[in-house]
Structure formats: C-alpha cells, structure tokens
Amino acid sequence: MSSLSNKRIILGVTGGIAAYKSAEVVRRLQDQGAEVRVVMTPAASEFIRPLTMQALSGHPVHSDLLDSEAEAGMGHIELARWADLLLIAPASADFIANMVHGRADSLLGAIHLATPAKVAVAPAMNQAMWIHAANLANIETLQQRGVALIGPDEGIQACGDVGPGRMEQPDTIVSRAGSLFQNGQLAGKKVVITAGPTREALDPVRYISNHSSGKMGFSMAAAAIDAGAEVTIVCGPVSLPMPERCDVISVVSAADMLEASLASAADADIFIAAAAVADYRASTVAKQKIKKQDDSMTISLERNPDIVSAVVQANPTVFVLGFAAETQDVETYARDKLQRKNLGAIIANDVSRTDVGFNADENEVIWIDRTSSVVFSKRSKAQLARDIIEHLAKGLPN
Ligand code: C5P
Numbered sequence: 001m002s003s004l005s006n007k008r009i010i011l012g013v014t015g016g017i018a019a020y021k022s023a024e025v026v027r028r029l030q031d032q033g034a035e036v037r038v039v040m041t042p043a044a045s046e047f048i049r050p051l052t053m054q055a056l057s058g059h060p061v062h063s064d065l066l067d068s069e070a071e072a073g074m075g076h077i078e079l080a081r082w083a084d085l086l087l088i089a090p091a092s093a094d095f096i097a098n099m100v101h102g103r104a105d106s107l108l109g110a111i112h113l114a115t116p117a118k119v120a121v122a123p124a125m126n127q128a129m130w131i132h133a134a135n136l137a138n139i140e141t142l143q144q145r146g147v148a149l150i151g152p153d154e155g156i157q158a159c160g161d162v163g164p165g166r167m168e169q170p171d172t173i174v175s176r177a178g179s180l181f182q183n184g185q186l187a188g189k190k191v192v193i194t195a196g197p198t199r200e201a202l203d204p205v206r207y208i209s210n211h212s213s214g215k216m217g218f219s220m221a222a223a224a225i226d227a228g229a230e231v232t233i234v235c236g237p238v239s240l241p242m243p244e245r246c247d248v249i250s251v252v253s254a255a256d257m258l259e260a261s262l263a264s265a266a267d268a269d270i271f272i273a274a275a276a277v278a279d280y281r282a283s284t285v286a287k288q289k290i291k292k293q294d295d296s297m298t299i300s301l302e303r304n305p306d307i308v309s310a311v312v313q314a315n316p317t318v319f320v321l322g323f324a325a326e327t328q329d330v331e332t333y334a335r336d337k338l339q340r341k342n343l344g345a346i347i348a349n350d351v352s353r354t355d356v357g358f359n360a361d362e363n364e365v366i367w368i369d370r371t372s373s374v375v376f377s378k379r380s381k382a383q384l385a386r387d388i389i390e391h392l393a394k395g396l397p398n
Contacts (some may be wrong), residue, residue, distance in 0.1 A: 003184025004177065004226040005033030006245055010079065010115075012088035013053070014095040015043025017158045018124035018167035021023075023048060025089055026056045028174040033187070037079065039063065039108050041095065055192055068279045080114035086383040087177055088112075089150070090124030092168045093135050099147070100138045118180050120148035122173050127163025150176045171298045185393035187228030192264045193221050194275035194307060196236035198254040202299065203286035210276050214238035215276035216323070216363065219385035221246055227389050229270075234260045237273055254278055254304035265311045265318060270392070272321045273308035280304060319344045319396060321388075327352035334368055344396075345369035347388065367391060 009029055013022045022038075029036050038053040039062045049063040062070055062079065074082065085384040088095065088108070095108070099121070104110040112119065121142065132153060143149055150300055151168035168176070178184065195217020215234065218240055224231045231246035234257055242248050249260045254277045265271045280301035290297075308322050322343045324334035327350070334348030349365040355378075364378040367388065374391065376384055 001266045003179070003181040003187060003228060004029060004174070005184070005187045006225060006230075007034045007084045007181065007228075008082055009034045009036050009085045009087055009118075009177070010083045010111060011036055011038050011049065011053075011057075012086060012091075012095075012111070013038060013040045013042055013044040014088060014090060014092040014108065015046060015191050016090040016092045016124045016167075017047060018090035019044050019047035021167060021170055022089055023052055023056055024170040025087075025173055026053065028170050029087075029177070030057075032178060033172060033247075037062065037074075037082070039111060041105045041106050041108055043092070043094075062107055065105075065110055066159060076110050077114050080111045081116065083111075083115055083117040085177060085180060086115050086117050086119045087122070087173070088113060088120070088254045089122035089173050091121035093123070093129045093132075093138075095126045096121060096135065096138050096142065100141050113370065118148065119146070120150055120177060121181060122150040122153045122168050123165070124161055124167035125152075125165045126157060127161050127165040130163070130165035148176070148180055154339045165205060178225070185227045185390060186224055186270075189229045189269040189396075190232070190267060191197075191221075191229040191272065192234065192261065193213045193217050193224070193272040194234045194261055194277075195221070197240040197276050198236045198257055198278045198304075199252050200254065200278045200304070201252075201279035201285045202282050203288065203290045208278055208280070208282070208301075209237075210278065212236070212238075212276035214240050215361070215381050216385070218243055219381040220272050220274055220389065222382065223385035223389040224270075227383055227393060232264045232266060232268075234275070254281060254307065258305045258307045258310060261307050261311055265315055268315070268318050269396075270319045270321070271308070271311050271315070273311075274323050275307070276325060277307055278304055306341065308343065314373045317391070321392060324348045325351040331366060331368070331373075334366070338368055338370075345392070369395075383397070 026036050036057045038057050054061045123267040153168050154164045196214030197210045197212040199209045201207050221231050221233050225245050234249045251257045283300040283302045312320050320343045324337050326333045330348045330350045334346050338346045346368050347365045363381050365376050367374040
C-alpha cells in the first residue's frame with residue numbers, strides 16, 4: 001500500500017502540451033488510493049478537455065474563479081482547505097511566475113494562495129525557457145518557500161529541441177508526490193479506536209459518566225488516518241466535531257461500546273482503547289424518573305465489561321494499545337494493566353494535573369510495552385498522537 005492512500009489531492013493543470021499526460025497522473029494517483037480533484041487553467045483546456053479529466057477523476061473539473069455554480073458546490077476556499085496536496089502538473093513557466101508573485105487572478109492561483117496543503121510543481125516548458133535566469137530564479141523562490149520541485153526531465157521536446165524542461169513521467173510524479181508524505185506507515189491497516197466517556201443511565205434523565213472529552217481518541221484517529229489507515233472510531237458522547245475520512249459508530253453505554261468494538265475489531269489490525277469507560281453501571285435502570293424521597297439514597301452498581309480485555313480475548317492477533325489515566329503511581333498501575341489486560345502496549349498518563357490530560361489540549365505520557373518504555377514529553381495531543389502512531393507503526397510486524 002502507498003503513502004498516498006486516503007490523501008486528498010488537487011491536481012492543477014496549466015497550459016502546455018504535457019497536459020495530456022496529466023490524465024495519466026490522475027489515474028496513477030487514484031491507483032495509489034488518493035482522492036483527486038482537478039483544477040484547470042483556461043489555457044490547459046486548450047490542450048486537454050475538462051470532460052476527460054472529469055470522467056477520470058469522477059468529479060466536476062474546477063476552472064473558473066467566478067463560476068457561481070461551482071462556488072455553490074465546493075467553493076475555492078473550501079477546496080483549498082480540503083486538500084492534503086496541491087500538485088501542479090504540468091506547471092507552465094507563466095504559472096510558476098504567477099505563483100512567485102502570489103497572483104490570484106485564476107482559480108488555481110487563488111487555491112495556491114489559500115491552501116494550507118503541501119504544494120508541488122512538475123514544470124513543463126521549452127528548454128530555453130527553463131534555463132532562463134528569470135525562470136530559474138522563480139523556481140528557487142518557490143523552493144525556498146517549501147514548494148516541492150518534481151523534475152523536469154531532459155530529452156527531446158515537442159518543439160524539437162533537446163534539453164531540460166520536459167514534464168516528468170506520470171509514475172515518477174506520483175512516486176515523488178507519495179514521498180512528500182512521511183506517513184503511509186499504517187497504509188493497508190485497519191485501526192479501531194474507542195474514544196470519549198460512556199454514559200450509564202440511572203433513569204430516563206440521569207446518568208453516571210466522567211470528564212473524558214474524547215480529544216485524545218480523536219487525535220489518535222486523525223494521526224492514524226494521516227498514516228494511511230482505514231479507521232473506525234467507536235465513540236461515546238462527546239461534543240467534538242466528527243472527523244472525516246473514517247467510520248464513526250456513536251454509542252452511549254459501555255455495553256453498547258463493547259458490542260460495537262467487538263464487531264469492528266473482528267478484522268482489525270490495531271485496536272486503540274482511548275475511551276474512559278465507566279467502571280460501573282446501575283444494577284437496574286429505573287423506568288421512570290427517580291423521585292427524591294429520603295435525605296440519602298443508595299444506588300446499587302455493578303461492574304461494566306472490560307472492553308479492551310474482551311477485544312484481546314476475541315482477537316489474539318490484533319495489536320492492542322490501552323490507555324491508563326491515573327492520579328497516582330501512574331507507571332505502576334499502568335504496568336499492572338498492561339499485564340492484567342494482556343495488552344500490546346499501554347500509554348500511561350497522569351490525570352491529576354490540570355495542564356495535561358483530561359479536557360486539556362496537551363498531554364505528557366509514557367509508552368510502556370513488555371520490553372521498553374518511552375517518555376513522550378508535554379506536547380499537543382495532535383502531535384503526541386502522531387508520535388505515538390509513528391512509534392506504534394515502527395514496532396508492528398510487516
Ligand atoms: O479504566 P482503566 O484504567 O482500567 O482503563 C485502562 C484501559 O482499559 C483503557 O485503555 C480503557 O479504554 C480500557 N477499558 C476498557 N473497558 C473498560 C475499562 C477500561 O476498554 N471497562
């Protein structure tokens with residue numbers, strides 16, 4: 001599997017004879033599991049029909065900044081935000097100069113300015129144009145800004161000249177695009193992640209729960225998606241926006257979470273238990289709202305099933321990563337859970353601190369497995385999740 005699986009790519013096509021090869025680029029990107037949207041400049045449409053690109057990409061081709069119909073669908077800012085990579089192939093000398101000056105007088109120019117995504121250009125032009133000092137200076141400026149340069153290739157040109165300036169071959173462009181993503185470490189893997197708290201009903205209006213926000217589980221999901229995995233989140237009640245590019249199964253109680261987890265984990269490679277599952281639930285759930293009567297009341301509770309242990313038992317080959325949220329003796333309790341629940345590894349974190357852990361945006365944790373432990377010092381949950389996923393992926397059997 002490829003590092004482009006799950007990746008969203010805008011293929012920008014500018015005017016040049018090499019534009020006919022961009023149809024092949026669409027296909028090769030899709031072969032690698034990427035989703036492709038095509039944006040063409042008006043000059044590109046003189047070389048290859050937008051209909052061809054539409055049929056290949058399976059989506060309407062965007063070309064006009066002032067197209068109200070297209071803007072009503074996926075507007076240019078939305079499209080710019082959607083992408084993981086803006087790949088311009090072929091990139092004409094003119095468009096490269098436009099990029100240098102940050103011009104937004106075409107849809108592609110506007111997307112180039114608005115996108116937070118990586119940007120790569122595969123130039124295509126006559127050899128004399130390529131080696132012109134103005135063009136080489138433009139290329140250098142783009143590279144200094146972090147734009148990746150793919151090619152150009154050397155050889156016979158459409159005009160009969162021989163030299164540098166031919167667009168790279170589609171296969172090379174696609175493999176270079178793939179190498180822009182460090183990830184791909186979990187390409188082809190199915191990852192199931194539990195996240196958030198569970199809610200255990202006492203009666204139709206009340207429940208027992210905890211302060212878990214679901215942020216750590218969602219960050220783990222985002223990192224796994226980025227790493228190319230197929231992700232399912234089994235999610236308790238949270239107030240976070242649901243991530244895209246994964247399946248989300250919303251559950252309420254631990255019993256629901258157990259059922260959804262066992263079903264999803266049956267064909268999974270990795271199971272990550274980031275949920276803060278309620279340890280106990282009411283022995284009986286009152287059918288009607290419980291009325292206040294005496295000065296005190298006693299609620300009888302019973303143990304909830306241990307979801308992660310059930311998954312380990314049902315799927316001995318799945319790699320299982322647990323979390324241990326503790327307020328004291330963090331490492332000791334975590335090691336105990338690692339053994340008792342027979343986990344592949346556990347992430348220990350101290351939830352007595354207010355600057356990290358529950359509800360915070362940052363966390364500081366220790367990864368503990370059978371043979372080693374690694375401290376991940378304080379960092380954002382998003383970064384931490386990427387680092388944990390990278391560490392996990394390195395240790396997986398191929
Ligand atoms: O609650 P506890 O500290 O035992 O949680 C340790 C690990 O076990 C966590 O990964 C948590 O998601 C998982 N767990 C579970 N089902 C439970 C309790 C905990 O999957 N009922």
